[in-house]
Amino acid sequence: EAGVAQSPRYKIIEKRQSVAFWCNPISGHATLYWYQQILGQGPKLLIQFQNNGVVDDSQLPKDRFSAERLKGVDSTLKIQPAKLEDSAVYLCASRSLGNGDTQYFGPGTRLTVL
Amino acid sequence: AQSVTQLGSHVSVSEGALVLLRCNYSSSVPPYLFWYVQYPNQGLQLLLKYTSAATLVKGINGFEAEFKKSETSFHLTKPSAHMSDAAEYFCAVSDGNSGYALNFGKGTSLLVTP
Numbered sequence: 001e002a003g004v005a006q007s008p009r010y011k012i013i014e015k016r017q018s019v020a021f022w023c024n025p026i027s028g029h030a031t032l033y034w035y036q037q038i039l040g041q042g043p044k045l046l047i048q049f050q051n052n053g054v055v056d057d058s059q060l061p062k063d064r065f066s067a068e069r070l071k072g073v074d075s076t077l078k079i080q081p082a083k084l085e086d087s088a089v090y091l092c093a094s095r096s097l098g099n100g101d102t103q104y105f106g107p108g109t110r111l112t113v114l
Numbered sequence: 115a116q117s118v119t120q121l122g123s124h125v126s127v128s129e130g131a132l133v134l135l136r137c138n139y140s141s142s143v144p145p146y147l148f149w150y151v152q153y154p155n156q157g158l159q160l161l162l163k164y165t166s167a168a169t170l171v172k173g174i175n176g177f178e179a180e181f182k183k184s185e186t187s188f189h190l191t192k193p194s195a196h197m198s199d200a201a202e203y204f205c206a207v208s209d210g211n212s213g214y215a216l217n218f219g220k221g222t223s224l225l226v227t228p
Contacts, residue, residue: 004157031213031214033215033216035216040220040221041220041221042204042206042218042219042220042221043158043204043216043218044218045215045216045217048213048215050213055213056212056213056215091157091158093158093216095214101214102148102160102163103160103214103216104160105150105157105158105159106157107156107157108156108157110155
């Protein structure tokens with residue numbers, strides 16, 4: 001079974017530029033999560049989808065971050081414009097619908113904002 | 115809201131010694147508890163999880179954890195450390211009220227010395 005795929009693995013941009021990350025979850029997983037992991041900290045939830053609907057985006061900085069999962073499969077996370085403090089690893093995870101089921105994580109995208 | 119606290123941001127053990135990584139949780143409803151491991155430049159890998167079945171949970175690579183409701187703890191142990199165990203370890207909690215999104219601790223960096 002293929003795991004969660006993410007691209008790109010690394011991205012370096014200047015502040016005020018825009019950037020997009022892509023995630024392909026495990027086949028059949030209805031729930032998809034994006035987390036932000038700042039260096040030295042644990043991951044923090046940004047947004048959660050179930051199929052193509054948003055379940056929780058309360059911690060997403062909506063003035064600059066956006067995310068979509070149009071067909072209930074792949075997802076993209078966008079930052080526009082980027083700030084220095086957005087430098088982090090962006091992790092995508094997916095989960096099937098059973099209670100307490102495991103979240104499986106992708107390798108992450110490491111973003112550096114200069 | 116649920117949360118976890120990991121005691122000790124850095125733990126150092128000798129190869130062959132007992133590994134003990136501490137995690138205490140706070141949750142208003144019965145929690146699901148997880149331990150993940152993260153190797154450098156990689157995503158998160160599940161070590162083990164507690165989902166209200168047996169309180170002593172065995173995971174991969176010889177790790178285990180015991181859920182103690184009276185102490186609100188879920189400490190991770192391994193009888194004998196290997197050099198390959200050196201990594202960052204994260205405790206996390208989730209419940210159905212949050213759509214099973216994970217709330218992570220700040221992580222504990224495990225160093226194994228020869």
